Amino acid sequence: MSKSPIQAVIFDWAGTIVDFGSFAPTSIFVEAFKREYDFDLSLDEAREPMGLGKWEHIQAVGQIPAVKARWIDRFGSAMCSDDIDCIYQTFMPLQKAKVSDHAEPIPHALEVVNSLKQQGIKIGSCSGYPRQVMDVLVASAKDYGYQPDYIVATDDLPQGGRPAAFMALKNVIELGVTDVRQCIKVDDAAPGIDEGHNAGMWTVGLLLSGNEAGLTLQQYLDADDETLAIAREKARLKLEKSRPHYLIDTIADFPQVVADIERRLAAGERP
Missing domain, CATH: 1.10.150.240 (Putative phosphatase; domain 2)
Known part of the structure; x- marks a missing residue:
C-alpha cells in the first residue's frame, strides 16, 4: 500500500469513533x-x-x-x-x-482507523471531555481495540478547547506533522468542525452517528430510508453552518473522503 500524502487524521471521540449517537x-x-x-x-x-x-x-x-x-x-x-x-x-x-458504558466503537471505526495506520497516516484525537473522564474512556476504548497515537482532553491546555485550534494543533506538534494542510479533522459537532478550520485542516462532519441526529445504534440500524433522510437533514442544517469540506453519514464512509482529499492534494489543492 503506497504512502498517503495525508499526514494525520484527528478524530473526535463520542459520536465519531465511539458512542454512537453521543449519549x-x-x-x-x-x-x-x-x-x-x-x-x-x-x-x-x-x-x-x-x-x-x-x-x-x-x-x-x-x-x-x-x-x-x-x-x-x-x-x-x-x-x-x-x-x-x-x-x-x-x-x-x-x-x-x-x-x-459508551466506549464501544461505532461500526467500521476500527477497520477504518487500522487502514489509515497501514497507509502511514497518524491518528490524533481530541475531545470536549476533561482529562479525568478521558483517562477512563481511553482505557475502555483500548479494550475494544481503539488506540490513537495521541490524545488531547479539553482541559489539557491552558488556552482552552473548541472552537479554537489549540487541541488540534497540539496533536500536530506531538505527532510530528509538518503541514496542517495535510491533516483532516473529523467531528460530529459544529465546534469541532470550526476547530479544524481554525487549525487550517480539511474538515469532515458526521451526520448520522453523532450528536445532531441523536439516534441510538439500534434506531439507526432499524431505520427506513425516510427516517434516515429526516435525521440526516436535521444534522446537515446544523453542521453546514460550519462549512465542512465533506459531510458523510458515519465513519464507515470516510475512506472515500480520504481518497478524494489525496486526489485534491496531488492536484495542488489546499483546504
Missing part, C-alpha cells in the same frame, strides 16, 4: 441538572452546544432561551458561575462512572 455526555447533563437543582432538561437541550468543553457546555445550556426562561422563573435570576460549578461538580463523577 454518554448528553444523558449525564440531564441527570446532573436534575440531581443538583431538581431542574428538568430535555435531551435535545442537553445536545444543543455539544462539542464545547463541559463547563462551557453547561454555561451554554443555561443560555438557551427556553432553558434560561425556565431557570429564571424557578430561581428568580439567570444561571451564574456558582450554579455552573455546582452542576459541573455533580456531572464529573457521574460521567466518569458511566463513560465506559
